[in-house]
Amino acid sequence: MLVMKxxxxxxxxxxxxxxxxxxxxxxxxxxxxxxxxxxxxxxxxVEDNRGDSRDVLRFAxxxxxxxxxxxxxxxxxxVVAFPxxxxxxxxxxxxxxxxxxxxxxxxxxxxxxxRLHNTKPCAISYRDARVPPLGGRRAYPTYSCRTQGGQSGTxxxxxxxxxxxxxIGMVTGRTFFYPDRTEASPGWYGRFIPxxxxxxxxxEGLIEALS
Numbered sequence: 001m002l003v004m005k006x007x008x009x010x011x012x013x014x015x016x017x018x019x020x021x022x023x024x025x026x027x028x029x030x031x032x033x034x035x036x037x038x039x040x041x042x043x044x045x046v047e048d049n050r051g052d053s054r055d056v057l058r059f060a061x062x063x064x065x066x067x068x069x070x071x072x073x074x075x076x077x078x079v080v081a082f083p084x085x086x087x088x089x090x091x092x093x094x095x096x097x098x099x100x101x102x103x104x105x106x107x108x109x110x111x112x113x114x115r116l117h118n119t120k121p122c123a124i125s126y127r128d129a130r131v132p133p134l135g136g137r138r139a140y141p142t143y144s145c146r147t148q149g150g151q152s153g154t155x156x157x158x159x160x161x162x163x164x165x166x167x168i169g170m171v172t173g174r175t176f177f178y179p180d181r182t183e184a185s186p187g188w189y190g191r192f193i194p195x196x197x198x199x200x201x202x203x204e205g206l207i208e209a210l211s
Contacts, residue, residue, distance in 0.1 A: 001155055004033060006044040017153035018046055018080060019170060022092040023207055028081050030207050034152040034172050035061035035078045046082050054082040060206045076172045077193055079206040093167040095200040142189040156192055169194045
């Protein structure tokens with residue numbers, strides 16, 4: 001996970017996270033990012049926990065993403081390209097759906113700079129989201145651990161019995177859910193985009209377009 005810092009036309013800096021993929025080359029890294037962090041007119045760079053930074057060379061958001069639209073929350077992601085980081089310890093994730101991650105009911109989030117994972121797992125739940133602005137979905141993927149502004153784009157992972165960290169989703173924000181048939185209490189829950197075969201295929205298409 002790297003920090004992405006984007007400066008808008010007024011000189012204000014906006015922070016988010018990117019998940020580095022193992023689909024890069026010897027010269028270029030590609031990473032998942034939230035589409036709402038990628039705006040026309042922004043100048044962006046990515047930075048590791050040592051302060052080493054790379055300018056974002058180019059980016060592409062999901063073609064169906066529309067800012068401010070409820071349905072857009074489900075395609076709130078894109079791909080960024082930047083000069084490759086040459087350092088030990090940087091995790092590059094594979095988008096591999098050959099192993100089913102759906103049964104996972106807990107996940108881990110990176111806690112911050114220099115630390116890969118939280119020690120406290122997050123409970124995953126699929127909540128009724130048939131109210132605006134969530135696009136009328138009945139099973140919206142959410143998590144219970146606390147996040148804050150600037151953590152959009154953070155990878156969600158599970159740890160397998162053999163110690164491997166498997167990417168199962170990406171944080172996109174928080175939403176207030178009212179009581180529904182499966183949960184008695186309302187409150188703020190984190191929302192994420194799960195890794196699916198469709199996402200894997202779309203990511204490959206965007207990387208090809210950026211190459």
